[in-house]
Amino acid sequence: MNETMRSGLRWLCAGYLLALASAFGQTYFIATFVGHIRADLGLSAGGFxxxxTAGTIASAVLLMSFGRIADAAQLRWIAAGVVVALAATTAGMAVVSAGWAxxxxxxxxxxxxxxxxxxxxMTAMGRWFPTMRGKAVAIVALGFPTGEALxxxxxxxxxxxxxxxxIWLIACGFLLLVTLPAILLLLAREPVRVRPAGPAGPDTPAAEEGWxxxxxxxxxMFFALQPGIxxxxxVLTGIFISQTSLVAAKGWQLAWFAAxxxxxxxxxxxxxxxxGVVVDRLGARRVLPLYLLxxxxxxxxxxxxRDAWLLPVAMAFAGLTAGGANTLFGALWAELYGTAHLGAVRGLATSGLVFASALAPGMIGGLMDVGFAIETLLVCLAGYTLFAAATMAFVAGRLGGRGMRVRPRAAASPGDGR
Incomplete structure (x- = not known):
């Protein structure tokens, strides 16, 4: 294995580990504590x-401003700082005793x-692997299901x-004793951009400039994409955060859901x-109409x-969309808008994802508090998803083939919002 291949493998491993460590801030992990937190702090479903929702919305708003840090040269130290901050937060969860905290x-x-x-x-993979972006994102995205499985x-x-x-203290220990040293080691030699030998891929020119x-x-088109994105x-946040209410309504055990x-x-x-293979061959935009069904x-x-054996069936359907989305949107923004300002652009898009995940708990919890059944709310979520899929089919037709979209140069101004 030559040095370029070894370096590429280290960067992929670092991305995978960051994706895995993100589990401690994901809904599916936090949701397993909801019943205990509500009992200890005296919170209703709507109160929690x-x-x-408020915490996640604040996160989404701040992410719009901080997204550009992924465009910085020293991602090693930025990633390490974020890991330490997440570890401090998990330690705080171990001693929380008040709603404001x-x-x-x-x-x-x-x-x-x-x-x-x-x-x-995801921003690093989109920039460091321009000719195999889909595969790189797919490999790094394996960190998500690893956490979901374990x-x-x-x-x-x-x-x-x-x-x-x-358990929150154990999470803190994992972040400080495993994730942090591994990230510092794997990113000790950080690339500016990976340019494999051989002919450039169809989207390589996007790395030269970007929106x-x-x-x-x-x-x-950015806003037209949002309902589907x-x-x-x-929907997934709504399902996972409501798992306690769902299994209670069905007469199931919470352990069955977790299993x-x-x-x-x-x-x-x-x-x-x-x-990842499909995106590299066809382009991300051609996959858009199908992944939501x-x-x-x-x-x-x-x-x-009504029967618990259908839980794995429902989970399998959800996994089809989640797997497609992990890879699809890791590559789409670089494909459409280039990589010159990919951190800022992806930060904008990611803040939207965080905002969407913020709305679900408050909306679903509040509606259940006023008497709506969880089954009714799930049917509504399915209806919204079908509407979003139809929107994606329309937008995909308007986006056309591969390659970065033409920049609105006449509209740009000096120092225009990175």
């Missing part, structure tokens, strides 16, 4: 949902975990054995790898199922 800590989990760690990992069941078992606060964030905000985080999450993770892995099927299955 409101705090979760929980709000701050939920913000930290969502901002450093779900927000910055994922943003840094953590829910281990967390439920750990809470039963040691208590929920101890600024202000130019993207003037592009109607925001559907997975909104079915590895199915979701396994399907996510398989779909992510396949999507399994998510609609998942929401309907959760809503209508």
């Amino acid at each position: 949902g409101a705090l979760y 929980l709000l701050i800590l939920l913000f930290g989990l969502r901002f450093f975990g779900q927000g910055l760690l994922i943003h840094i990992a 953590l829910p069941t281990l967390t439920v078992l750990g809470i039963d054995a040691y208590g929920w606060r101890t 600024t964030r202000a130019e993207v905000l003037r592009d109607p 925001l559907a997975p985080p909104f 079915s999450v590895p199915v979701y993770a396994a399907v996510t892995v398989a779909c992510s790898l396949v999507a 399994p998510l609609a099927a998942s929401a309907l299955t959760f809503a209508l199922a």
Whole structure:
């Protein structure tokens, strides 16, 4: 293995580890603690949902400003700082005793975990691997299903054995003793940009220049994409954060839900790898019309199922969309808008994803508090997903073939919003 290949492998491993570490700020992990947190702090479903929504919205707003840090040269130290901040937040969760403190800590989990760690990992892959972007993103995105496969069941078992606060201390230890040293080692030699030998791929010219964030905000197609882009985080967050209410309504055990999450993770892995090859061959935009349909099927299955054996079926449908989305949107922004300002552009897009995931807990928790059944809400989520899929089919036709979209040069101004 030559030095270029070894370096590329180190960078992929670093991205994978960042994606895995983001699990501690993801809904599926936090959701396993919801019942215990609500009981200890005296919160209703709507009360916890409101705090979760507020913290996540604050994270989304801040991410719009901080997204550009992924364009910095020294991502090694930026990534390390984010890992330390996330570790401090998990330590805080182990001792939280008041609603106001929980709000701050939920913000930290969502901002450093779900927000910055994922943003840094995916932006780096989009810039460092211009001719195999889809495959690189797919490999790094395997960190997500790894966490999804391992953590829910281990967390439920750990809470039963040691208590929920101890599990947060274990998470802090993993971040400081495993993730932090590994990131510093793997990114010791950081690239400016990886340019493999041989002919450039069809989207390589995008690395030479790219849209600024202000130019993207003037592009109607960016906003036309949003209903479909925001559907997975909104729907999946709604499902995972409501798992306690869902299993209670169905008469199931929470452990059954946790045990079915590895199915979701396994399907996510398989779909992510396949999507990486497809995206590199066809381009991300050509996959847009299809990836949401399994998510609609998942929401309907959760809503209508009466038998617990259908849980893995619903999880498998959700995994098909999650795997496609992980790879698809890791590559789409670089394909459409280039890589010169990819951190700023992707930060804008990621803040939208975080915002969508913020809305679901508050909306669903509030609607359940006023009497709506979880099954009814899941049917509504399926309907929204089908609408978003139809929107994506229309937008994909307007985006056309591969290559970076033409920049609105006449509209740009000096120093225009990175």
